Structure formats: structure tokens, C-alpha cells
Amino acid sequence: MTDLSLGGPTPDVADDGVWLACVECGDAIAPFDDVVYECPDCGGLLEARYADYPTFEEFSGDGVWRYAAALPFDEGVTIREGNTPLYTVPEIEAEADVADLRVKHEGANPTGSFKDRGMTVGVKVADRLGVDRLACASTGNTSAALAAYGARANTPVLVLLPAGKVAAGKVAQAALHGARICEVDGNFDDCLDVVAELADRGEAYLLNSLNPFRLEGQKTIGLEILEQSRDAHGHLPDRIVLPVGNAGNTAALYKCFRELVEAGELDKSEVPKLTGVQAEGAAPMVEAVENGRDYVERWDDVETRATAIRIGNPVNAPKALPGIYDTGGTAVAVSDEKITEAQRMLAEDGVGVEPASAASVAGLLKLRERGDIDADERVVCLTTGHLLKDPEAAAEAGGDTTPVPADADGVLDAL
Ligand code: F0G
Numbered sequence: 001m002t003d004l005s006l007g008g009p010t011p012d013v014a015d016d017g018v019w020l021a022c023v024e025c026g027d028a029i030a031p032f033d034d035v036v037y038e039c040p041d042c043g044g045l046l047e048a049r050y051a052d053y054p055t056f057e058e059f060s061g062d063g064v065w066r067y068a069a070a071l072p073f074d075e076g077v078t079i080r081e082g083n084t085p086l087y088t089v090p091e092i093e094a095e096a097d098v099a100d101l102r103v104k105h106e107g108a109n110p111t112g113s114f115k116d117r118g119m120t121v122g123v124k125v126a127d128r129l130g131v132d133r134l135a136c137a138s139t140g141n142t143s144a145a146l147a148a149y150g151a152r153a154n155t156p157v158l159v160l161l162p163a164g165k166v167a168a169g170k171v172a173q174a175a176l177h178g179a180r181i182c183e184v185d186g187n188f189d190d191c192l193d194v195v196a197e198l199a200d201r202g203e204a205y206l207l208n209s210l211n212p213f214r215l216e217g218q219k220t221i222g223l224e225i226l227e228q229s230r231d232a233h234g235h236l237p238d239r240i241v242l243p244v245g246n247a248g249n250t251a252a253l254y255k256c257f258r259e260l261v262e263a264g265e266l267d268k269s270e271v272p273k274l275t276g277v278q279a280e281g282a283a284p285m286v287e288a289v290e291n292g293r294d295y296v297e298r299w300d301d302v303e304t305r306a307t308a309i310r311i312g313n314p315v316n317a318p319k320a321l322p323g324i325y326d327t328g329g330t331a332v333a334v335s336d337e338k339i340t341e342a343q344r345m346l347a348e349d350g351v352g353v354e355p356a357s358a359a360s361v362a363g364l365l366k367l368r369e370r371g372d373i374d375a376d377e378r379v380v381c382l383t384t385g386h387l388l389k390d391p392e393a394a395a396e397a398g399g400d401t402t403p404v405p406a407d408a409d410g411v412l413d414a415l
């Protein structure tokens with residue numbers, strides 16, 4: 001039985017008030033003695049735990065490290081991640097007909113996605129452990145972020161990508177930051193199987209979201225959303241809608257809220273409803289939620305234009321599904337057509353996102369139409385990656401170019 005409860009005594013293995021706990025069997029593990037991703041006893045997912053959970057008063061500065069009191073270190077390997085904008089989107093708010101709609105645009109991070117928040121912490125842990133190679137499987141953004149943070153830390157990076165299924169911007173980033181890029185004949189889930197085996201053999205330090213420290217950094221999305229919402233209009237959002245691939249963010253947001261409840265900063269009734277969105281062609285989490293299951297069944301064949309979330313085996317499901325259920329949230333699948341439509345709508349409000357990000361808005365609109373979200377709700381949609389990550393998708397979703405002669409009259413004639 002998955003147990004995500006916090007609190008209780010600090011185990012002897014804790015290092016400066018930090019330890020890892022198995023969410024299945026409860027075993028406590030020293031955080032920085034050995035390289036460990038899963039429970040050595042039962043294979044369950046691990047979660048970072050702390051002797052103390054901070055209140056908002058303990059945060060100062062900006063970006064991810066504003067929240068150092070909620071993280072394992074005071075500082076990480078940083079390129080100034082976090083502090084992303086929470087935009088109003090008047091046109092979409094009117095279309096969705098909800099009390100308030102904001103978009104938290106994680107595309108404004110240094111490498112253009114939320115992955116930077118996880119890497120600033122995860123690569124710091126790797127540094128502390130003294131590993132000599134970092135690795136990940138990726139639909140693109142994780143590899144771009146790991147390549148940049150690995151470069152910053154002077155540690156070689158290996159990335160495994162599903163051949164032909166990663167958007168051009170992301171491959172370009174990994175290449176320029178100097179990662180060794182291997183294109184695997186298989187999908188993302190196959191890549192993760194392979195890189196997990198390499199990590200098990202001690203060949204590399206794994207920085208996929210199976211790594212519990214990545215999710216620590218990603219918790220700060222939730223902390224920022226709550227602080228920004230409070231500053232902007234004096235109250236917290238009722239619901240956060242986000243795209244789901246491996247369900248790392250869903251798990252990280254839920255952990256953020258559990259910690260705030262544990263610290264006495266948030267009443268359980270105030271916790272935003274976590275609402276996950278997947279593409280119809282890659283929706284094992286939605287299938288699990290629709291059937292009220294606490295586990296997912298792997299989809300071997302997945303397909304969607306939103307390549308970032310072309311994932312059939314969301315490894316963080318045991319941490320994320322309780323988050324959806326306990327907060328009163330839900331999950332929904334949207335078509336690729338609706339994702340592109342939402343991408344255009346966001347663009348019309350000036351917010352440029354990649355397809356996977358637009359899934360959150362498409363999901364909100366679908367749930368409103370179905371009556372699963374009420375008109376009086378205050379909603380935040382998470383957009384996870386920048387438009388330029390996938391230039392091809394953006395060009396397809398956008399308008400055509402017009403060839404003109406090199407003179408002003410020619411341009412005016414063409415208009
Ligand atoms: N949105 C974008 C833009 C992503 O790149 C990802 C995941 C997700 C959403 C899903 O987030 O896994 O936390 O549920 N991208 C990973 C990668 C898999 O390799 O870049 P999740």
C-alpha cells in the first residue's frame with residue numbers, strides 16, 4: 001500500500017534532517033551515502049523527507065532557490081531557474097467561462113521547460129555523490145535541461161531519445177550543450193528501460209523523474225503558483241490543470257501541498273484539485289482514473305503530436321494517482337486537434353507554448369464543457385515548455401508565409 005504521509009520521528013540515517021523514504025514499505029535510506037533510485041528492499045519509489053517542513057515566512061530571494069528551506073541544499077547547480085510568469089489569458093478565460101484563469105508558463109525557464117527546476121537540485125546531488133556521468137531517457141526537454149546543467153557542472157551527459165520522435169529544438173539544445181545523444185529504435189518507455197539498466201549497472205547517474213531529488217526541485221512550481229496567486233488576487237487557485245507524461249509534476253505538486261499541510265500553512269480543504277491531461281493516443285493515467293484504479297497499465301503503442309507526453313508507462317503514477325484522488329481532481333484525454341487549437345488560443349493571448357503544454361488548456365475546456373469544472377472556479381493551467389522547442393508544430397499551427405518582391409508596393413499589393 002502506497003503511504004505518502006509525512007511527519008513522524010527522524011530516522012538515524014537522516015543527513016542534516018534529510019532522508020529518503022520508500023513510499024511502499026516505509027524504509028528509511030541515507031540520502032547521500034550511495035546512489036539509489038528505488039527502494040533496495042521492495043523496489044518501491046523513493047521520496048525525500050525532512051525533519052522540518054518550512055512555512056512561507058522562511059522563503060526569501062527568487063527563483064527555485066527562494067525555496068531552499070524546502071529543498072535538501074541551500075544552493076544548487078544553477079542557471080537561474082524558476083520565477084516564471086503567471087499570466088492572465090483574457091480570451092481563454094472568457095471562452096472557458098471560469099471565475100479566474102491564469103497560465104503558469106514554465107517555458108520561461110532557462111532551457112525553456114520546467115525540467116530546469118528538477119535539474120538544479122538533481123545535478124547538485126550528482127555532484128555531491130561524485131558521479132562521473134549523468135544520463136536520462138527523454139522525449140526531449142529532460143535531455144535539453146540535463147545537457148545544460150551537466151555542462152554547467154562539468155559532468156558528461158548521455159541522453160537516450162526515441163529516434164525520430166523528438167522535436168528539433170530539444171535535440172539542438174542537447175547537441176549544443178555537448179551531450180552524447182543516442183537515438184534509440186523504440187519509444188520513450190523503451191529508452192527509460194535501457195537507461196535504468198545502465199544506471200543499475202553503475203554506468204551513469206539517472207536523472208529521470210524516477211530520481212526523487214528531481215521532484216524536489218519541481219515542487220517549487222506549486223510554491224510559486226500559491227505565492228503568485230496570493231499576491232495577484234489574495235487567494236489560492238481551486239484547481240491546477242497540467243499535462244501528464246511520466247506524472248512527475250503531478251507527484252511533485254502533490255508533495256508540495258502535503259508539505260504545506262504538514263507545516264500548518266495550508267488547510268487540506270485549500271489544496272488545489274490536481275487535474276491531469278493526456279493526449280488521447282497516450283493516456284494510461286486517464287484510463288486508470290476513469291476506472292478508479294490506483295495503478296496504471298502500460299500502453300505499448302503510443303502516438304501524439306504532443307511528443308513531449310508520448311509516454312505509455314508513467315513511472316510516477318503511484319505518487320501521482322493519490323494526488324489526483326485526494327485533492328478531488330480528475331484526469332482527461334484530449335485529441336491532437338484540440339491540443340493544436342489550444343496552442344493557437346494561447347498564442348492569441350501572446351503565450352507561445354509547445355503542443356504538450358497546450359494540452360492543459362485543451363483539458364480545461366473539455367472539462368468545462370462536460371460540467372466537470374464549475375464556472376465559479378479559479379484555475380491555473382500549467383504550460384510546461386516554450387513554443388520554440390517544437391518549431392515544426394508551431395509553424396504547422398500558425399499562418400503561412402507570403403512570398404513578395406523586394407519593394408514596398410509589392411508588399412502592399414500582397415496584403
Ligand atoms: N510537458 C512537457 C513539455 C514535457 O516535456 C513533459 C515531460 C511533460 C509535460 C510531462 O511531465 O512527465 O512530469 O508528467 N517530458 C519528459 C522529457 C518526459 O523527457 O522531457 P511529467
